[in-house]
Amino acid sequence: MKFSLRSVSQRGGRLATISELGRHGDKTVTTPMCLVFTQAGTIPHLTNDMVQKLGKHAYPVHLPLPLLLESHEILQKYSNGIGDFLALKHHLLYLSVQDSTIRPPEGFNEKSFVSLWGRSGRLNVDVDKFMSVQEAFKPDWYQALCDSDAGKVGSRKRAHKSVERTLAYLDRCLEKHKESEVLRHSCIFGSIEGGSVAEERELSAKETAKRPVAGFVLEGLDTNGPLDSVLPLCENGKKEIIQSILNELPDEKPRILHGPLDPANILAAVELGIDIFDSTYAFLVTERNAALTFCVSPDTESMASNVGKLQDSCNLQRNLYETSLTDKIFKDDFRPLVVGCQCYTCTNHTRAYVHHLVNVGELLGKTLLMLHNLYHFLRFFEVIQLALEEGTFEKLQNMIATRHCN
Amino acid sequence: MSAPVNHSALTLKVLAECSVTKARACQLSLPHSVVDTPVFMPVGTQGSLKGITPEQLENSGCQIMLGNTYHLGSNPGAELFDKVGGLHKFMGWKRNLLTDSGGFQMVSLVALSEVTEEGVRFSNPYDAKDMLLTPEKSIEIQNSIGADIIMQLDDVVSSTISGPRVEEAMGRSIRWLDRCIEAHKKTKTQNLFAIIQGGLDSRLRTICLNEMSKRNVPGFAIGGLSGGEDKNDFWKMVTLSTDFLPKHKPRYLMGVGFPVDLVVCSALGCDMFDCVYPTRTARFGTALIPTGKLDLKKKGCAEDFRPIDENCSCSTCRQFTRAYLHTIVTKETVASILLTIHNIQYQVFFCRLTVIDTCGFYLFLGTRGGNINIIIII
Numbered sequence: 001m002k003f004s005l006r007s008v009s010q011r012g013g014r015l016a017t018i019s020e021l022g023r024h025g026d027k028t029v030t031t032p033m034c035l036v037f038t039q040a041g042t043i044p045h046l047t048n049d050m051v052q053k054l055g056k057h058a059y060p061v062h063l064p065l066p067l068l069l070e071s072h073e074i075l076q077k078y079s080n081g082i083g084d085f086l087a088l089k090h091h092l093l094y095l096s097v098q099d100s101t102i103r104p105p106e107g108f109n110e111k112s113f114v115s116l117w118g119r120s121g122r123l124n125v126d127v128d129k130f131m132s133v134q135e136a137f138k139p140d141w142y143q144a145l146c147d148s149d150a151g152k153v154g155s156r157k158r159a160h161k162s163v164e165r166t167l168a169y170l171d172r173c174l175e176k177h178k179e180s181e182v183l184r185h186s187c188i189f190g191s192i193e194g195g196s197v198a199e200e201r202e203l204s205a206k207e208t209a210k211r212p213v214a215g216f217v218l219e220g221l222d223t224n225g226p227l228d229s230v231l232p233l234c235e236n237g238k239k240e241i242i243q244s245i246l247n248e249l250p251d252e253k254p255r256i257l258h259g260p261l262d263p264a265n266i267l268a269a270v271e272l273g274i275d276i277f278d279s280t281y282a283f284l285v286t287e288r289n290a291a292l293t294f295c296v297s298p299d300t301e302s303m304a305s306n307v308g309k310l311q312d313s314c315n316l317q318r319n320l321y322e323t324s325l326t327d328k329i330f331k332d333d334f335r336p337l338v339v340g341c342q343c344y345t346c347t348n349h350t351r352a353y354v355h356h357l358v359n360v361g362e363l364l365g366k367t368l369l370m371l372h373n374l375y376h377f378l379r380f381f382e383v384i385q386l387a388l389e390e391g392t393f394e395k396l397q398n399m400i401a402t403r404h405c406n
Numbered sequence: 407m408s409a410p411v412n413h414s415a416l417t418l419k420v421l422a423e424c425s426v427t428k429a430r431a432c433q434l435s436l437p438h439s440v441v442d443t444p445v446f447m448p449v450g451t452q453g454s455l456k457g458i459t460p461e462q463l464e465n466s467g468c469q470i471m472l473g474n475t476y477h478l479g480s481n482p483g484a485e486l487f488d489k490v491g492g493l494h495k496f497m498g499w500k501r502n503l504l505t506d507s508g509g510f511q512m513v514s515l516v517a518l519s520e521v522t523e524e525g526v527r528f529s530n531p532y533d534a535k536d537m538l539l540t541p542e543k544s545i546e547i548q549n550s551i552g553a554d555i556i557m558q559l560d561d562v563v564s565s566t567i568s569g570p571r572v573e574e575a576m577g578r579s580i581r582w583l584d585r586c587i588e589a590h591k592k593t594k595t596q597n598l599f600a601i602i603q604g605g606l607d608s609r610l611r612t613i614c615l616n617e618m619s620k621r622n623v624p625g626f627a628i629g630g631l632s633g634g635e636d637k638n639d640f641w642k643m644v645t646l647s648t649d650f651l652p653k654h655k656p657r658y659l660m661g662v663g664f665p666v667d668l669v670v671c672s673a674l675g676c677d678m679f680d681c682v683y684p685t686r687t688a689r690f691g692t693a694l695i696p697t698g699k700l701d702l703k704k705k706g707c708a709e710d711f712r713p714i715d716e717n718c719s720c721s722t723c724r725q726f727t728r729a730y731l732h733t734i735v736t737k738e739t740v741a742s743i744l745l746t747i748h749n750i751q752y753q754v755f756f757c758r759l760t761v762i763d764t765c766g767f768y769l770f771l772g773t774r775g776g777n778i779n780i781i782i783i784i
Contacts (some may be wrong), residue, residue: 041733042740049746049749050459071733074709085727098422119737265649274694332489332490333489344459347458348460348461352490353453353497356452360452363454363456363457363742364457364459365454366739367743
């Protein structure tokens with residue numbers, strides 16, 4: 001793959017093009033971008049024909065390893081790789097170590113292995129097993145095995161361990177990667193660890209940057225789910241940690257930050273210099289029967305602004321990026337979820353119908369919400385790129401802050 | 407009886423008839439689209455077919471599907487349908503819909519239901535209020551929902567019951583049919599079907615057939631069967647009914663949906679079928695195949711890299727292996743959707759393949775029907 005930085009704005013936000021992607025090296029994406037999150041190999045609630053309706057921005061797919069680990073032997077026998085197995089072979093496939101919608105319990109990683117939680121419980125994965133999985137799966141991109149457990153906040157010892165172990169895993173992975181014929185066209189990403197300890201973070205970043213990796217994943221920043229546990233990046237000195245990490249990383253390689261970050265957090269991270277995110281936020285909002293309704297462009301009329309007046313009268317606590325479809329006021333509202341939205345759900349169905357479906361527990365409700373939420377979220381990234389191109393990024397941040405933040 | 411009304415909401419064209427059995431292939435023209443019969447109708451109880459979009463349903467070949475009046479009458483309710491202009495508009499389904507009367511669900515799902523000449527009295531589970539579903543009320547709700555075919559409210563008794571209750575129910579169903587006909591406001595856009603009752607008693611069935619066919623309804627359903635009765639009694643009642651019912655009107659056999667039953671009952675002259683079986687079994691991880699059923703949860707599927715059915719052209723079989731489906735079945739919602747798409751397409755085409763020309767159907771029974779040994783008493 002080829003990463004070309006097109007511009008870096010004054011405040012740090014980067015625009016880039018990643019080309020020569022995929023099996024045939026013929027695909028291109030632009031960043032900042034969003035990976036489409038999957039669960040056990042499926043985009044939640046969406047069959048592939050529905051995913052097609054999201055357009056080209058649904059190209060990069062995020063496969064967290066934990067729920068796929070049990071398919072290791074099957075994939076070895078199958079031999080055509082996981083893209084083929086999941087009928088996603090025309091997509092860019094990125095395999096991450098952990099699932100960013102949950103926070104794995106602390107204290108289960110050891111020197112020679114990392115714990116992953118699959119369907120039937122804890123699985124211990126060492127480098128040999130890990131690389132065997134990569135060879136069976138044949139992803140386009142994969143995150144090298146890493147220890148993201150930094151222990152209690154401020155604990156230097158455990159933070160140091162996470163850095164040391166992760167570098168050791170990375171070196172072993174790189175060795176095996178080099179020897180592997182099968183992984184010749186795959187790209188390996190290194191992870192930056194170190195918890196909340198500044199010196200450990202710097203060490204991790206400096207050392208990882210020395211290795212021949214294709215890009216970096218910033219781990220252990222407490223950005224994992226569930227939704228309400230992700231704090232704003234400007235709290236607890238996180239912004240400063242991210243800044244210190246990025247200072248040590250080369251400009252010409254992409255940086256990934258996982259986790260269900262809300263729009264304000266995404267913008268803050270973009271401003272610092274992060275290029276790639278995942279769609280776990282859109283997924284988790286769907287799981288609570290809500291639609292993303294924050295303003296993504298001046299053309300679309302946010303549903304939240306429509307019902308703004310009703311919010312007080314309904315006396316409901318409401319997050320202003322999303323609107324819950326369980327609300328009875330939508331029972332006979334025959335407008336689309338977001339007026340002006342061009343997604344399949346908004347062009348074919350109404351708030352009333354989606355409300356009915358979630359009200360009676362019909363699966364189609366989740367399908368229609370997931371489709372809209374992904375479309376809306378991917379559109380947000382389009383808008384971010386546009387804002388960076390036009391120099392209106394600050395304006396975008398202000399709009400999101402004033403219209404949607406408490 | 408009133409003079410025959412021109413029911414322009416439905417026309418049935420018999421395209422071919424089997425020379426050996428009573429099977430026939432027809433084209434049923436309904437307000438929203440044409441339906442090829444014999445037809446299997448999947449059940450979308452609450453205004454949606456378990457995760458399938460209307461577009462996916464169209465692509466699977468489905469031309470007509472069911473909605474349940476009891477559920478829809480409660481959520482979102484008749485008033486909402488009046489506001490939006492019917493269920494077609496509400497769910498975005500362009501082809502045909504059929505609604506039942508609400509009576510069957512009432513009796514089977516709701517405790518404390520009591521049937522009187524007036525209607526069915528029950529305690530609404532949503533708000534514990536006492537409610538009465540009369541023939542008039544059922545038709546009113548069905549008129550609001552706006553399905554292309556609507557069903558009379560009938561007095562349903564289990565086929566395993568015998569004695570005077572069966573005759574009472576049969577007689578009452580006739581009287582309720584008349585009340586439904588009277589109450590039906592939208593004869594130009596909605597077709598009201600009568601439902602033949604009479605349990606497993608030939609004498610009672612014949613009386614019912616006699617009486618109901620005097621009423622000028624666009625179609626007939628054979629009801630009160632498929633409730634656990636002995637198969638030998640079941641076939642007898644079906645064939646008795648189709649012998650009697652007019653050839654130029656469609657025959658709908660309610661609640662029938664296992665593949666064997668579809669084949670046999672098509673041979674006995676039925677045109678329309680409905681059943682929750684294919685969609686329900688999909689959600690439990692079972693796919694329908696020519697040799698019967700495939701349980702994707704079984705270990706044997708774990709390393710099976712074939713599709714569910716090599717001859718199936720549905721989107722599931724074109725993309726995925728049994729091995730893949732095994733990893734997600736009953737665990738991810740997409741598995742449920744993929745199997746439902748397959749089972750609906752399978753069942754709909756299975757039914758359509760019972761096409762018929764002079765010898766075709768008889769041969770069909772021998773080959774695709776699998777190992778069926780039955781003697782059909784015609």
